[in-house]
Amino acid sequence: MPSAKTRVPAIDGWFTLDDDAPTLLGSRCTSCGTYAFPKETFFCRNPGCQGKEFAEAPLSRRGTVWSYTDACYQPPKPYVAADPYVPFSIAAVELAAEQMVVMGQVVPGVGVDELSVGTEVELVLDTLYEDDEHEYIVWKWKPVSGGSEVSDA
Amino acid sequence: MPDDKRVAVLGAGMHPWGKWGRNFVEYGLAAAGDALNDAGVAWTDVQFVSGADTIRNGYPGFIAGATFAQALGWTGARVSSSYAACASGAQAVSNARAQILAGLCDVALVVGADTTPKGFFTPVGGDRKDDPDWLRFHLLGATNPTYFALYARRRMELFGATETDFAAVKVKNARHGLENPYARYRKEVTIDEVLSSPMVADPLRLLEICATSDGGAALVLTSMEFARRHAGTDKLVTIDAVSTVTPRYPQTVIEMPNFSTDSAASTSTPGPTFKQSVALAAYEEAGIGPEDINVAEVYDLSSALELDWYEDIGLCKEGEAERMLRDGDTTIGGRIPVNPSGGLSCFGEAIPAQAIAQVCELVWQVRGQAEGRQVDGARVGITANQGLFGHGSSIIVAS
Ligand SMILES: [Zn+2]
Numbered sequence: 001m002p003s004a005k006t007r008v009p010a011i012d013g014w015f016t017l018d019d020d021a022p023t024l025l026g027s028r029c030t031s032c033g034t035y036a037f038p039k040e041t042f043f044c045r046n047p048g049c050q051g052k053e054f055a056e057a058p059l060s061r062r063g064t065v066w067s068y069t070d071a072c073y074q075p076p077k078p079y080v081a082a083d084p085y086v087p088f089s090i091a092a093v094e095l096a097a098e099q100m101v102v103m104g105q106v107v108p109g110v111g112v113d114e115l116s117v118g119t120e121v122e123l124v125l126d127t128l129y130e131d132d133e134h135e136y137i138v139w140k141w142k143p144v145s146g147g148s149e150v151s152d153a
Numbered sequence: 154m155p156d157d158k159r160v161a162v163l164g165a166g167m168h169p170w171g172k173w174g175r176n177f178v179e180y181g182l183a184a185a186g187d188a189l190n191d192a193g194v195a196w197t198d199v200q201f202v203s204g205a206d207t208i209r210n211g212y213p214g215f216i217a218g219a220t221f222a223q224a225l226g227w228t229g230a231r232v233s234s235s236y237a238a239c240a241s242g243a244q245a246v247s248n249a250r251a252q253i254l255a256g257l258c259d260v261a262l263v264v265g266a267d268t269t270p271k272g273f274f275t276p277v278g279g280d281r282k283d284d285p286d287w288l289r290f291h292l293l294g295a296t297n298p299t300y301f302a303l304y305a306r307r308r309m310e311l312f313g314a315t316e317t318d319f320a321a322v323k324v325k326n327a328r329h330g331l332e333n334p335y336a337r338y339r340k341e342v343t344i345d346e347v348l349s350s351p352m353v354a355d356p357l358r359l360l361e362i363c364a365t366s367d368g369g370a371a372l373v374l375t376s377m378e379f380a381r382r383h384a385g386t387d388k389l390v391t392i393d394a395v396s397t398v399t400p401r402y403p404q405t406v407i408e409m410p411n412f413s414t415d416s417a418a419s420t421s422t423p424g425p426t427f428k429q430s431v432a433l434a435a436y437e438e439a440g441i442g443p444e445d446i447n448v449a450e451v452y453d454l455s456s457a458l459e460l461d462w463y464e465d466i467g468l469c470k471e472g473e474a475e476r477m478l479r480d481g482d483t484t485i486g487g488r489i490p491v492n493p494s495g496g497l498s499c500f501g502e503a504i505p506a507q508a509i510a511q512v513c514e515l516v517w518q519v520r521g522q523a524e525g526r527q528v529d530g531a532r533v534g535i536t537a538n539q540g541l542f543g544h545g546s547s548i549i550v551a552s
Contacts, residue, residue: 010292011282034403035416045415047402066407067310069354070303077292078276078287090295092303092407101407105293112355117310117365128292138292 009127010136014038016058017137021023022125023058024102024139030055035098059102062144063093065119066101080129080136091141093121107142120144154440154551159391160253161380162550164192164373165513170337170500174268180369181221181266184506188262192373193383196225199373200258203249204234205265205505206242207208208277216505218245231258239452240397241265242370242508243548248311249374258377265505266369284409286541293412294327298362298455300409302354305457309356312472314460316356318479320347322456323361323498325484330495332525335510337366338499347456361438361456367503368507372516390516394438394549400427409541419427428465431545436467439549441533443467446489448518448528450511452538453496463491466537466547490528491520508546509537519552 009017014037015024027036029044031051037059044051074085089106106115107126121141128138166187168180189196204218217234231252235244242265249261281287289295308314324344330336342360350360380389400408403415405423417423425433436442443466451462460474468489469477477483483491492498494514497507514536517523523531538546 011288017182029419032419034419037413046420048265048420067303069299069305069306069356071294071296071299071354072352075290075296077278078280078291079294080291081294088294090293090299091493097418099403099405101405101413102413103289103293103295103407103411112306115308 005130005133007135007137010138015125015139017125019125021061021113022123022139023061024123025100026057028057028060029053033101035059035100037100060095060097062120062122063095063102064077065115065117065121066092066094067117068092068106068112068115078109082129089115091115091121093141104141107140110143114143154391156377159256159377159393160250160374161377162372162390162392162516163194163375163380163383165516166191167335167510168266168369169335169514170368170503172337173367175367177216177266177268177367177369178220178224180268180367180506181264182224182335183260183373184266184369184371185221185225188371188373194260194373197228197264199228199260201249201252201261202230202232203245203261203263204232205245205263205509205551206234206236207241207267207505208236215356216267218264237397237544238540238542238545239502239504239538240508240544240546241399241539242510242511243395243506243541243546244544245509246372246374246392246512246548247397250392250395253374253376258421259376261374261399262371263374263509264369264371265509267503267505268367269365269503271365285412289343289410289412289498296354297409298354298357300407301362301455301458302357303407304461305356305455308457308460311457312475314457314475316348317344318460318475319356319361319456320344321478322453322459323347325478326453326492326496326498328518329485329493330499333495333499336495336499337501339480357455357457363454363497364501366503368500368503368506368510370506370513372509372512372528373384373445388552390519390550390552392512392548393551394547395543396431396434396437396547398430398434398545401425401430401542408543427543427545428461428539431539431547432466432535434545435535435547435549439551441549445533446535448493448515448534449491450494450496450514450534450536451490452489453492453498454502456498459491459496464535485526485528493523493526493528495526508536508538508548511538512548514548521552
């Protein structure tokens with residue numbers, strides 16, 4: 001049954017709400033070309049650059065796991081946890097073109113046993129939490145192969 | 154080292170770490186009193202009070218230099234208050250040293266103390282969508298152990314570290330801290346006990362993650378000339394370097410509380426990592442290298458993180474920390490004992506006091522006063538620590 005709730009991003013402007021091919025929205029300095037996520041808005045972080053103008057930059061949808069872990073205990077507020085709490089994995093993912101690492105939760109059901117440094121993952125959208133009217137959406141990483149190729153299971 | 158580049162440590166004092174649940178001022182006063190007694194200096198002779206801060210109730214200023222000055226009795230002494238998260242204590246030392254080296258004062262008291270809430274450190278309340286520290290909890294559920302675990306897992310996959318190695322760090326530090334009267338946890342643990350404690354953030358377990366503690370630490374720092382006159386000797390303990398560096402762009406290691414690293418796409422090959430640069434700056438300032446170090450106090454927020462520090466402060470090459478540990482090099486009696494105090498493993502973290510406490514331990518080590526945990530022949534020691542948002546901290550103590 002499709003949800004009747006309105007889907008809204010858990011934070012505005014950090015990613016597209018395109019279900020088929022969502023992207024994180026970073027910025028790219030128009031002077032030196034450096035990327036930033038979340039978006040840089042006033043001054044380029046590259047100390048050798050005086051840039052103050054930035055183009056919105058959709059980041060690579062695929063990357064490889066730099067490292068990973070999980071949250072065995074419920075994180076404190078302002079995290080909004082499901083009741084009962086369900087542990088989840090977290091990955092830091094290297095994006096080749098941008099030469100940067102971006103963190104994200106891993107989709108539900110993928111445990112640390114199914115991840116390795118180097119696992120290829122792609123960006124998807126998922127519900128972070130919900131209230132009576134809204135589903136709050138966030139980006140998550142999902143193993144491209146569902147994780148099975150790197151798992152012993 | 155010339156006198157205009159170093160300051161003397163005349164006194165060190167600490168209040169035992171614990172979960173006492175009393176007002177932090179009490180711990181700070183006890184530590185300050187001990188440091189002043191140790192130095193043989195009266196409070197009324199202190200010209201500069203350098204407080205290490207932390208944030209409680211959403212603002213800094215309460216846990217700060219002036220609070221301790223008032224509690225000791227207003228004397229009109231000049232004051233500074235430093236907030237740099239876990240590195241607050243190093244900044245307080247740095248400020249006191251700068252005042253002394255500039256000739257603005259001869260006698261400074263550095264003090265930090267805290268009373269901590271239970272459980273995970275959490276961000277300041279409210280709805281603060283412009284604060285990465287608030288957002289990482291809200292959007293990712295990323296706690297401090299999340300980041301420590303990312304580093305630990307990477308060590309396992311890149312360098313072959315094992316869960317047993319991480320547990321062995323905890324076992325070593327627990328043994329080191331057994332006789333330390335200031336340590337909160339003074340109990341031996343076995344590898345099996347560590348490995349059967351609950352998993353918090355895979356591969357890190359409950360016994361491998363630093364707790365939060367109450368505690369207080371203080372130092373009396375003076376000019377070299379004052380110290381010689383006052384102590385009637387040339388044999389002084391000195392602070393030869395204080396590194397408070399920030400990272401260099403591009404910072405390519407993911408750091409708390411960020412969502413991403415810097416991009417290396419438009420710049421040349423990155424230089425040393427932040428943690429490497431923290432110690433490098435201290436060595437450069439002191440004019441020595443890792444080969445001159447006899448003892449180190451590093452920030453073991455997790456057991457695995459201690460291994461990262463061996464490499465980052467230059468005790469061994471990248472990927473060799475596990476071998477150092479397994480060979481017993483970093484155990485008391487080994488080549489370069491690390492965390493003879495027991496480290497955060499035995500203390501838990503009292504944020505604004507911790508970097509000061511690291512220096513207190515080195516002072517006692519180079520004086521030969523670290524009873525029950527003394528490193529033989531300790532003459533030069535280094536501390537290393539890193540505060541949230543990019544605050545480096547490394548101090549070199551010598552006798
Ligand atoms: Zn730029």
